[in-house]
Structure formats: structure tokens, C-alpha cells
Amino acid sequence: MTYEKCVNDTYAVTAASPLALRIVAECPVTKARACDLALPHWTVSTPVFMPVGTQGTLKGITADQLESLGCQICLGNTYHLGMRPGPDLIERANGLHGFMNWKRNLLTDSGGFQMVSLVELSEVTEEGVKFKSPYDGKEILLSPEKSISIQNSLGSDIMMQLDDVVSSTVKGPRVEEAMHRSIRWLDRCIAANKHPDRQNLFAIIQGGLDAQLRKACLNEMTQRDVPGFAIGGLSGGEEKDDFWRMVTLSTDYLPREKPRYLMGVGYAVDLVVCVALGCDMFDCVFPTRTARFGSALVPWGSLQVKQKQYAKDFQPIDPDCQCPTCKRHSRAYLHALFKSDTAAMHHVTIHNISYQLTLMRSVRQSIVDGRFPEFIRTFMKRMFPSPDQYPGWAMEALASVNVALD
Secondary structure (H helix, E strand, O other), rough: OOOOEEEOOOOEEEEEEOOEEEEEOOOOOOEEEHHHHHHHOOOOOOOEEEOOOOOOOOOOOOOOHHHHHOOOOEEOOOHHHHHHOHHHHEEEEEEEEHHHHHOOOOEEEEOHHHHHOOOOHHEOOOEEEEOOOOOOOOEEEEEEHHHHEEEHHHOOOOOOOOOOOOOOOOOOOHHHHHHHHHHHHHHHHHHHHHHHOEEEEEEEEEEOOOHHHHHHHHHHHHOOOOOOEEOOOOOOOOHHHHHHHHHHHHHHHHHHHHHHHEEOOOOOOHHHHHHHHHOOOEEHHHHHHHHHEEEEEEEOOOOOOOHHHHOOOOOOOOOOOOOHHHHHHOOHHHHHHHHOOHHHHHHHHHHHHHHHHHHHHHHHHHHOOOHHHHHHHHHHHHHHHHHHOOOHHHHHHHHOOOOOOO
């Protein structure tokens, strides 16, 4: 990987490498690090949470609003965009950036997750994944080559390989089969990428909850010269004790000089713990989906604005929050709005995305300042009323990287 040093002591992408990672600071206690990830459309400050815009938009929020919140990278969904409106139309609009008028970075998934979420509509073969369209019932084949072709048309800054995805609760030979197939499909994705000079292809580590399978996958995939790696196959209902062990095992073996993306993680506690375990990038639909049900994310958990207790409460959602919603609207107003107007979902979505982005900026700053362990302790004390309510898995995970909670 090549780096071009700029006058402001950052590192820019070059024609030979559409991604450059500069490690700004590393926590001397945990595995956490703060990085600058230079991509074709923007430099991303990590650790970073990436909001999910499935079909070229985040539900209930505009691209301008997302930019004003400081979002540097968000997601698009290859399967859904490939189905509607289709890659040809989006390519004619100068890719997904032009289609949705988004000037910062985009990451597109491979479509593979739909093997789990649409399992009743799909069938996996060595060739690819056969789907019955949920829109018109037609059968389609999503192969590694097809996934990359769609993502090339979308023009995302980061593309994900098509992997063989099985639920994290599945055990037995199917997990090993999926792991080996994911390695073979990675090679096919690498060969199919028409734009390696401007689109970064990330590998996805599989292996379920089996440490030996994870290690085998890590050993094989890290031999490929891909720009970055994702930890896949988790956050699907497995026990948290199994989850964090697979995360830390993965970061132990992933190369230091490349970004590490933990897929599908969005709860605040999970984000903070997994940064401590060495992850750089995260995504999840949780903050936007939960907003549509009236659940606002706050440093002490969540606030259910639809509940009667907020009908006459004229405080903002979070008095310390600087988001547009908290600056302008009260809990009482949002409570009333949820009964009559979808704008309520919009306002809470703005707040929740702001909460996630602000949390990750605070995490990063604490790493840069050399006080991340102290940040963790303060965060946990505010999130939980008393130490005896700390999740056992989080305490074990943090202890494994030398952070003892009071």
C-alpha cells in the first residue's frame, strides 16, 4: 500500500491505492486505536459508526442533514439497490454518490446478509445465491461476480465481498462449509473488481463461533492483499460471551496497518467495548429503526418519548445534547407529535444518529488524549444505575484488555 504525505501531515489516497490508513494514536492499555482512513471522497476519523441507508437514503433524514451531523461515511445495500432501481440507472447518475447527492464516502454491502434475512427466499450453491425476488417473485442469481458488478456500478468507496453467510446460532458442518466458500468467493470477487484503482474491496472473516475455523479463515484471507477486513457472522443472536471472544480473536490476527470493520454492531455498550477490543468501524440499523418506535438514545440508555410521563415534560430529550432536535424541541412536543405526525420519527432519527456519531467522536478523542480507560469507566457509570447492573460479558471483555470496572 502506498501513502502520499501531504503538507498537513495527513496521508492521501493515490491512483495506486484508493485507501490509506494512518494510525493517529493507540491506547497503551487496551487494543483501541484512533486512525485517519483516507478514502476517495473523504477522510474518515475512526473509530467510526456508519449509519445504514439501505436504498440510497436513511429513512427519515436527508443527505444534507446527515452531512450537517458530521457523518463521514454511510452504507448502501447492494441487494436492494440492485433490485430497485437497478445498477444501470444508478450508473447513469454517476453512481450512488450522484444518485443520492452524497459527497462523502459510501460503503456498500455485498447482498450476502440477505441469505440470512431472506433465508426462505434463497438457496446457496457454489455458483452463488439464488433468490426469489420479494418484489415480483422472479428468480435471480447473486454470484460473487454479480455482486461486484453491481457495486462497481454503484461506485462505492468500500465494497464488501460476497460471503457465504449463516446465522451465528448455526453449528456443525454448514459453518465450516460457509467459511471455506467465503474464501473461494473472495478470490472471485478480487478477480471481478473492475475498479481496484478507485474502489476498495474488503474481505469478510467467517467461521461462526468456532475459534479454529475463525483462525483458519483469518490465516487464509490475510494472505490476500485486500485494503481492509471485516469481522462477519456475528451479532445474529449468539450469546454475548461468544460474541466478544470471536471479536477479540479476530483483531488479534488482523493486520495492524489495515482497517477493521465489525459488521452489524450498534448498541452503545457494544461499540465502546469493541473499540477496546481493537475494532475501527461499525454499522447497524438500530439507531434509525428504534427511532421510528419512539426510542431516543441517551447516555443512560434510552428514553421512550411515547410514554405518558413525557406528555408535559418540556426538557429536551437530553439536556446536554447539541443536535437540532434537542436544541429546538421538547419531550412533550415529540410525545404529542408521535400521535399525529411522522415528523416525530424524523426528529428522533436526527437525535439518534447524532448520539451515535457524538459517542464515537468522544471515544476517539479519549484515545488521542490517552484517557480511554477512564472514558470507559465514566461511560459505564452513566449507562447503568449501579455497578451490579454492568453486563457480565462486558466486564469480562474489558478485563481481557486490562480495564477493571469499579
